[in-house]
Amino acid sequence: MTLFSQKAFNSILSMAQNMLRLAAERAQSAVTPEMIEKELNKLAILMEEDFALVDREALVDELIRRSSRTVGDNATLSSGEDHVPWLDSERKKGWTYWRRYSEYMEARVPWSALDALDVATDEILSQLEDPNREGAWDRRGLVVGHVQSGKTGNYTGLICKAADSGYKIIIVLAGLHNNLRAQTQIRLDEGFLGFATISDADELPAVGVGLIDSDTSVRPNAATNRSDKGDFNTAVAAKMNISPEQRPWLFVVKKNKTVLERLLHWIRNRVANHVDPETGRKLVTNLPLLVIDDESDHGSVDTGEDVVDEVGNPDLEHEPKTINRLIRSILHHFSRTAYVGYTATPFANIFIHDRGETQEHGPDLFPAAFITNLAAPSNYVGPGRVFGSASSTPDGLPLIRPLVEADFKPWIPQGHKSGYRPRWQGGERIPDTLAEAIRSFVYACAVRKLRGQGSKHSSMLVHVTRFTSVQSAVVSQVADYVRDLKGRYMRGMDLADLEANMRAEYETVFLPGMRRIRSALVEDEKLEDFEWSALRAVLPDILTDIRVREINGTAKDALDYVENEGTGLKVIAIGGDKLARGLTLEGLCTSYFLRTARMYDTLMQMGRWFGYRDGYLDVCRLYTSEEMVEWFGHIADAAEELRQEFDNMVAAGATPKQFGLRVKSHSVLTITSRAKMRNARAMQLTYSGDLLQTIVFPNRKDDITANFRATDRFVEALGLSLDLNQQQFVPNGQRWNGHLWREVPALSVVSFLRGYRTHPASFRIMSPLIADFIEEMNKGLELVHWTVALIGKDSGPDDKHRTIGGCSINMLQRNRTTEHSDRYSIKTLISPRDQAIDLTETEWTTALELSRRTWRNDTDRNEGKEPPSEPRGPQIRRILGEGVKGAGSPHRRDRGLLMLYLLDPAGASDALADADPVVAWAISFPGSTSDRRVSNASYVGNSVLWGGLNDWVD
Incomplete structure (x- = not known):
């Protein structure tokens, strides 16, 4: 699909979705195929030129898919201490940033998901304080989502609404690495700023919401840019002057000591407008602050000892660890602050001491004001569906190809050191299972191309070691294998045996696997199969397009999805920590994952294969060790136990400080790093x-x-x-x-x-x-x-x-x-x-009522699409x-x-x-x-x- 046809497709999709929504409301029924045809017929007259550029059948399929999507109910534990309810319809009138973000998202998500986003961001914003409220206030909360489930989209919506309501300084703490920070900046350029923050550009081109609303007078200010080196720096700080009358300022910064110290210095010396007469602390009293802490369990948690004394009183002289100290210090220099942590793995956050506080840095980051649990949409594929849960196991875990040690251990042995050279059967080459995984990725790309998804990004993840020197060797071996495949198909030399084997593999393994996945995990989608002859025709093009990239702190390669928006990047990404958390791999189809971290949160965050796979879930595969399958299944159960406990607390009207959490332990796994568990x-x-x-x-x-x-x-x-x-x-x-x-x-x-x-x-x-x-x-x-x-x-x-x-x-x-x-x-x-x-019948009925009250319609929790018909165990x-x-x-x-x-x-x-x-x-x-x-x-x-x-x- 060309850029023009994609734009036409999105325009029609957005209009049709809104018309269908109204039609369904009028008819008081679900959307039907007849409704879709009727509304598209109307639009075909109004948008004749756009319709000439798109495949109408693809439009119908997408509208049917979107109309069937549902989103579960969120749940919030909150405290009303020092909180004045404020968010009502009157306060929401005239909002600009949310209106244009909502319109921008219309073409990208089903209306049910957009409605859910509106509801969730209202709920979170209402837990914060009215930015116009006078006096000092401080609200700290936590939003718990699912891994790769759209947390960035949620906090982008929250930022838009917060800016509309009067928050003036918005700081997003975006991970520990430059590429993740830049990725987040790009997303916020599109969803909030409306312009591309290109460094040293004379003009900043409109993107995302800026193409919807061209009024530059409402553009927020950006203190950081989308380049790898676009973090907050001294040169930028010297030019920045902020006053309450200005439009909101956005800072997208790393959780990095130097960066946060620069930001803190600038706040103290350029922004503070008041000095506390008792403590001498410089304060910002005229600018309400919102801090969004992405992956708040990572880097932000204080790992120091003796936060409180033996009777539970805070040690006011305690010295927090660096990142935690700097985040708290930034918050402590504003008299009106809101802090919202976002994570899918709250295991570390719940160990923050609820009474931790120091005189110099203020209270710790315990979410005392609220904890919100976001439900996943029905098309989300997460740990519960991939690995099963204690209450429901997918039939044979169809996405997973379990590996025994003999499949990989001679190549990448456990406990290897930096500088190790991976060898397989006497040579420096990849093991047979990784070769199989690469061919699986090739089939996936080919099927997607034949389904009309060739211009979409497709990615493969290879994560087998944390050492960059070993990653480089893996890159070389993978590139050799891909080059060999490409050479044979392009030149037709030594091809007969390879092609015969690949055909047999596709027809007897990959294609039946596609059908099993559709049977177990795919609903409301018609996904087409193809004969080998159709795949064979596109294989040379696919192999030509595949790029092998090394993603780590020393590599020059980058995942340039934005630059390949029109054609689609087909990439095998090989790396370690940078691929382990936060970094989104667009169109991830195939994963080869051997890393043996032993912490709940680290392992779950490494699961980049979770997320949304509309139109291609059946071609996705995960190659990992049998031990990892068992560990992930255990973690899925631990996360579900945590959510069930949370639901019960919500039903009881508890507050976060009353939320006593218990987290499963494991004979091998630890819940999170031992340092984060000092409390x-x-x-x-x-x-x-x-x-x-x-x-x-x-x-x-x-x-x-x-x-x-x-x-x-x-x-x-x-x-x-x-x-x-x-x-x-x-x-x-x-x-x-x-x-x-x-x-x-x-x-x-x-x-x-x-x-x-x-x-x-x-x-x-x-x-x-x-x-x-x-x-x-x-x-x-x-x-x-x-x-x-x-x-x-x-x-x-x-x-x-x-x-x-x-x-x-x-x-x-x-x-x-x-x-x-x-x-x-x-x-x-x-x-x-x-x-x-x-x-007794009374107990059975009462437990059933409570089970229905705590049912969230959350797909990844295997709760079923309908409220329970029999009582559940926790209730x-x-x-x-x-x-x-x-x-x-x-x-x-x-x-x-x-x-x-x-x-x-x-x-x-x-x-x-x-x-x-x-x-x-x-x-x-x-x-x-x-x-x-x-x-x-x-x-x-x-x-x-x-x-x-x-x-x-x-």
Whole structure:
């Protein structure tokens, strides 16, 4: 598509989308294909010249796709302390920056997403203070999005609205590297400034919103530019004079000591208009400040020790670490300030001490005013969909090509040093799996070209080492391989075997993979397949266009997407840290990822393959180690647990300071860097309100038999069972296979847990510790009575019944997630309905109501498109802990639920097909207000939790 036809396409799309929106509102129905045809027929008369330049069928497909998109509901925890509500319709009249940004985004996103952006930015802005409010005020908040989900678009909208409402100085802290800062500057040039901030240009050309509104009198001022060296500097500072009457100023700066010191010096000496008579601190009282901290968990968090003393009082003489100190100092020199951190990985932010403050630098960056959780649109593909979650696992993880160590280890061994030369089978060349990944990228580019997406950017990520010297060697080897492919296809020499192999690979592996991905992950899109002959015709052009780029601190290469806007850049980007966080890889199709960072936030941020893949998700592939697949799955669960806890806190009307967070720990992974966790303490642990389920098991027959026999003795001692359908309440249409026991004494459950051996690799489920916890709770007369359920698989053609403790049960089928020599790991054990076993009808109904109230329609959380039809586990556990107020249903903290399952050992290994069943169990603990704990380091909690500020639960 040419630049002219793309412009025509966007113009028609924008007009048609608005017309369809009105038509749907009039008809009070969803958009239909007939509506689309009708509105396009009208536009074809009005925009005849534009229609002559575009493919009408492509327009229809895009409008159908956009009309089907949904966006979930955001959730906000907020504090009204020293806050005056102010944002209403009257204040929004006459806004310029938001109006033109909204219009600019119309052609780029579905109207549902634009509406959601409007709602979300209003919500965030309303949590800040009215910039016209007199006196001193300070609001600090955090916005949590998903990785690669559009946070930049969100804070661009927030900046527009903040500028419209009267914020005069807007500072965006844009990462640690020049290329990320420049990328952010370009985005803000287009979305807010309206002109290209080209250094040393006589005229600054209009871009983005500036092409919509040509009135230069409303142009904001820019203190930085889009070049790699366009950060805030002394020469710029010397020329800048700011007064309250001027249009807003935008600063896009790195989190860099020198840059922030320059900015702070300029504020103190050129902007400050007042001196605090008590402290002598220079203050800016006439210019309200908004600081946007992009990737606020990275670089901004104070990693110093002893933020508070032993009784929790802030150490006013504490010396924060450099970047944190400078950010806080900038804020502390304004009497009217707003700070908003943006991150997809808030693990470090929640460990900021909520009481940290010093005299010189002011309060720490804890989000005391608000935390907003952004929901993902329905077309977002994130960790939950790629790797599955504990509640939902995609069928076979179709995007992922798991690699065993033999696929890559001889080439890039773990623990290699700088200067290492990667070698494969005796030569300096790439391993077969990376060659396969490159061919996969070639197929992806070819399919996209055949679908009319040839002028769109397509990228491949290769991230295998953090050392730049090793990256350079990888670049050389990748370039050699691409050059060889290109040479053979261009000259037709030595091509027969290669072409035959590629054809077989495309037809038997890549194409079936495309179809599996569409079946599992693609909705509301018709994505076309192509025969090999069609691909073969475009392969020489594709190979000619592919560029291999090195992206690191020493490389001269850059991802020049902007310069290739009309033709589309096809690039294999090879790098390390610069590709690990923040930097957007446009049209990312293929990833080859071996980096073995062991921190939740670092790993999640390295996942550049998350995001939006409209029109080409089925050609995307991720090549990574089986261990990484397991780690990412765990992180997805940790993030979801965090969000569920957050939803419950929102439903309870909590504030951020009452938000006691617990984050999963891992035997190998750490939550974030140890330095950022100085305010986290190994906890006296409670399992109250938790679900525990075994997902890691031994794979030696003797160990499997030992657990089977311990369970056999336990079940036999329980005596006569009830049929599992004899619960207090069974919803219509539900049938169960299994056995039920009530009023089982805690001693029996504790004895079972002490006899059952959990696997050493089970990072959270340690049965002796859980037994200790139950005994500790028994001292307060909690968890003294137990309901035990032995749950079998629903009947089907593959039934396998076994007997345990005299009870016959149908074994569950659970395939292993990854290959391990020492264990059998599964993704999830229980079914969602299992935790509702033996609830009363009142409890079941109340938990369902709460589940619907906390449902966010967030695609990446695998919540489903419709509100839940049965209660969810977190809400069930909360209702049991609190009781049903007003319904005469008291809490049931004295009751625990133990669920037992037999797993078919063949799922672990064919060699175990004749072994005893693998015994698995889950425990659902009701919520509790008890402060009883057991000691364990598998969880760490932030200052709010261990500071005892979660007493609001009472």
